[in-house]
Amino acid sequence: MPDTINWGIIGCGDVTEVKSGPAFNKVPASALIAVMRRDAARAEDYAHRHGVPKWYADAHALITDPAINAIYVATPPSSHELYALAAIAAGKPVYVEKPMADDYAAALRIAHAAQKAGVKLVVAHYRRAQQRFRKVKELLAGQAIGDVRLVRLELAKPPLTEHELADPRNAWRVDPVTAGGGLFHDLAPHQLDLMYYFFGEVERVTGLATNQGGLYHADDMVVSNVLFKNGVVFNGTWCFNAAQAVDYCEIQGSKGKISFAVFGTDSITIETGGNTETIHFDALAHVQQPMIAATVQYFLGKGLNPCSGFEGAEVMRMIENSCGVSL
Structure with a gap:
């Protein structure tokens, strides 16, 4: 077992600039030593700006570098399987x-x-490692709002403008070939994984998806209903062709409710017996840092897997069923 996890990143795009990349050098027993991007100039630029010793334009060369003992796959979803x-x-x-x-x-x-090869695999559903959502899970486990009955979630965003769609950093996210779907596939994994993290195994998922705006090939409207094996019912609505932005999740229990924004404010609100309490949490400089820290401990043999491959696959099943795909 190594003493330090020496990382190589495949796909050093926007998601790695602040959300994840710098955290690899801020977590104990972790170091980012190489990055790869097909555009050699941009890979070199990233390495220079972030103080990374090596850069590659070929993924195979990075993967086979003997100094690297862990790989972070940060490309668009269409190539995750290939590189993983x-x-x-x-x-x-x-x-x-x-x-x-x-x-x-x-x-x-x-x-x-990964299971067959005996190789450790973690999926970057990083919100489950953040203090705010760990607190929600703690409150639910402690019966702070009694028995959970219903979860209502809504995410709405105005449509992307022509100018935004012309930017490659946005365009791939609404291309089903590259992203596996549209903005639902990009954003809903965060929310659906939290539901799976909070409530456990899924009994049934139904849903529908449609392209109301016709601005791009991917669906821009999704409605999902999930019945968890513990009896909790979830209803979620995602609209990416709305007039106003909405980011709201409400967990209703037999004695009260917990509400929060998944992507917005760093707080949660608990309402029970006529009393309301809002708990605020410090904003994270690098939102993936807690998950990366847990992953490093797991890779070192000092902790549990924070999100296994089979958990990540179950979230993918929830996504597909939410879009009306029967499995």
């Missing part, structure tokens, strides 16, 4: 971005490959 399987074949533990793959079948192939 390559890293697993090389015997190197993998931290793969969400959504885990472009579909449920691919996610399962990755999870089974």
